[in-house]
Amino acid sequence: MSSQPVSPPLVDAIPALESVPAARTPARGMALPRPVLFLLVLLSGLSLLLSSLLWQRLSAIQEQLARQSADSGMQAVEARTLARQAQDVARDTAARQAVMESRLSEVALQRSQLEELMQSLSRSRDENLVVDIESAIRLAQQQAQLSGSIEPLLAALRTADQRLARAAQPRLNRLRAAVARDIERISAARITDLPGLMARIDELVRQIDDLPLANAVAGSGLTGKLREQLPVGPTWWQRSLAALRQEATALLRVSRIDQPEAVLLAPEQGFFLRENLKLKLLNARLALLSRQTESARADVAAASAALNRYFDPTSRKTQAAAGLLQQVQGQIRAVELPRMDETLAAIATSAAGR
Helix, strand or coil, X not given: CCCCCCHHHHHHHHHHHHHHHHXXXXXXXXXXXXXXXXXXXXXXXXXXXXXXXXXXXXXXXXXXXXXXXXXXXXXXXXXXXXHHHHXXXXXXXXXXXXXXXXHHHHHHHHHHHHHHHHHCCCCCHHHHHHHHHHHHHHHHHHHHHHHCCCHHXXXXXXXXXXXXXXXXXXXXXXXXXXXXHHHHHHHCCCCCCHHHHHHHHHHHXXXXXXXXXXXXXXXXXXXXXXXXHCXXXXXXXXXXXXXXXXXXHHCCCCCCCCCHHHHCCCHHHHHHHHHHXXXXXXXXXXXXXXXXXXXXXXXXXXXXXXHHHHECCCCHHHHHHHHHHHHHHHHHCCCCCCCCHHHHHHHHHHHHCC
């Protein structure tokens, strides 16, 4: 009796278990189809690719901005350096002008002293003659230093010799012999023509803007060679073939670089290079006028080194400028004026009465 009531529940449970998969089958049908999934994956990949490209583009823009900022900083530093150099040149010019003014004041003082000595009536004839000769010789020394010529010295010594000859005083024979020896020594001295030297330096300053730089050498020689290879009356196909050959040979050019810094020179730096070279030559000119021979030699040597380093050595203009610089260097070595120590010593002895 107890086993019969158990069987009906087991039979009822079997249909219930079979109904469970039937209820879940609609949930499986709601899944996305494969094309949609593939489209979503493709869109996500494209978005990642575009994001990476955009990131790379932003990185490149940042690098370019950083390089431009660095270049601007370097240009600002160079501009400050040039400004300091210009200020130094202005200070040197002002100092040299002050020296020239002091020398002119000394010359004016010498002239006033000479006038006072000429108006003095308390001295004897010989004493006045010796004092006049000394004043004239010292004034000639000042004029020779200002003009860079020995003509004032020779004129003063010859005038002194003539006055001593007219005086005919035995006690002044020693002075006259010293004057004659100084005339012979100064006449044999080699002195540079400063006006001609100034003209050469000015010509160099004018030629600097026309000199070609080493990194701006054009292929004019190649074009000239191709033109020489053409016949006298070239046809259109010969001209076309020559132009094509010129373009083909211009694609690759092998040259020797002795100065890498000259080839890598930027165009805006070329302007400052020319201006710096002009300043060197003008400094040398001022140094020659103020009798600073060593400074003039240093400035001319620096200008020659810059010319040989940054400009095209094969250009005729560069070669002519280099030749002028060599002439200037050779003439600066003989700028020193001769001295008249023997005559001044004899004048001091005669004035002291020994």
